[in-house]
Amino acid sequence: MVTYENLHDTLSFYNIDCRQSYYISSGNPIFDFPKAPFRMDYYALCICTAGEINIEIDSKKYKVDAHSFLIAAPSTIVRFLKTSKDFMMKLLFFDKNFLIKNISNPFIIEKMNLFSEGSYSIVKTAAKNSLQIQNLLDYLKKKSRKKGKFTEEIIRTIIFNLLLEAAEIIEKESSTRPEKEEGKKDLFLKFSQLIRENIRQHRTVQFYADQLCVSNKYLIEIIKKACGKTPHEVIDETLLKEAYVMLGNPDFIISEIAFELQFNSASAFGRFFKKQTSISPSEYRTKENIQS
Missing domain, CATH: 2.60.120.280 (Regulatory protein AraC)
Known part of the structure; x- marks a missing residue:
């Protein structure tokens, strides 16, 4: 595959x-x-x-x-x-x-x-x-x-x-959705772009708050208002997307994927993936018939 x-x-x-x-x-x-x-x-x-x-x-x-x-x-x-x-x-x-x-x-x-x-x-x-x-x-x-x-x-x-x-x-x-304040919307857009560019290297809220020159608390407040999720949830969703792509490539073994995504071990990556999807990375590969 x-x-x-x-x-x-x-x-x-x-x-x-x-x-x-x-x-x-x-x-x-x-x-x-x-x-x-x-x-x-x-x-x-x-x-x-x-x-x-x-x-x-x-x-x-x-x-x-x-x-x-x-x-x-x-x-x-x-x-x-x-x-x-x-x-x-x-x-x-x-x-x-x-x-x-x-x-x-x-x-x-x-x-x-x-x-x-x-x-x-x-x-x-x-x-x-x-x-x-x-x-x-x-x-x-x-x-x-x-x-x-x-x-x-x-x-x-x-x-x-x-x-x-x-x-x-x-x-x-979507005309029923309330308009966001312009400055806060810009912050959300910049946060979203930063995550896409840095997700494999950085996944702490603090990193993104520092890049945007705002406090953790303020970033959490703005992102929550903009999309109904916390910055941490948005980071996890983006990280999961990267995991799906890499798991779809049979050339990568699971420990290599864990390393590429900055997890301390394959088991730590497995716990993250199972928490998000209810199945382990290997179970996902079996389900999708992806053989390494």
Whole structure:
């Protein structure tokens, strides 16, 4: 069983050599999918245009059908489970640094509130909204084929338009949620980004509080208000995602995974994993038929 740890590896499964900062699919039927979970290393927007797919995202299972879309940030872990014969989707992958070039606010994507589930959102929308997103993806594909002086800027503009359309749809779905104060929201966004970048090396709340120049108490208060979880719970969830990816790779033995994730021993890692999932790492591998 192979683990696709990033988008480049995943696209290579389809013989796609993606060396650009973005990739737009053709929308043609897909008959084969990677069986192993993989970690997204790009931002992604995928919309189902026909049929349905069963998918697992960050260990939660979903059924996605026509006029539903997924938008996800890097670090999201995806696993394809089952698709109908008529399943089709259009998708866009892009690198954040490409999109925000010449933009002063590095958190402009996060400020759109696109990720209701932490690092992703799955939304069922009306056919007219779905068609609007599909038309923009088609336009983006058309423009990406032409190489001109302003091609990159045009592509950035279309991607921003896509994200804003998605954000508007998501906002309507979650209009009952109270608005957060701007400064506190920025702190939550920075905390989330720091965790994604440092989870394998640092998992204490104190480290992140120090990086953000706030007290532990204040960080706990803000994160709790922003997402209903403590910083420690958010850290544990992110660490568990890393564990799932590494356990999906049969080349890693459990003691190596424990070492990579900064646990003192394999048994300490086992206790953490079982507390989060109710099964041991080896039981998880047996259940998923992952043989090292």
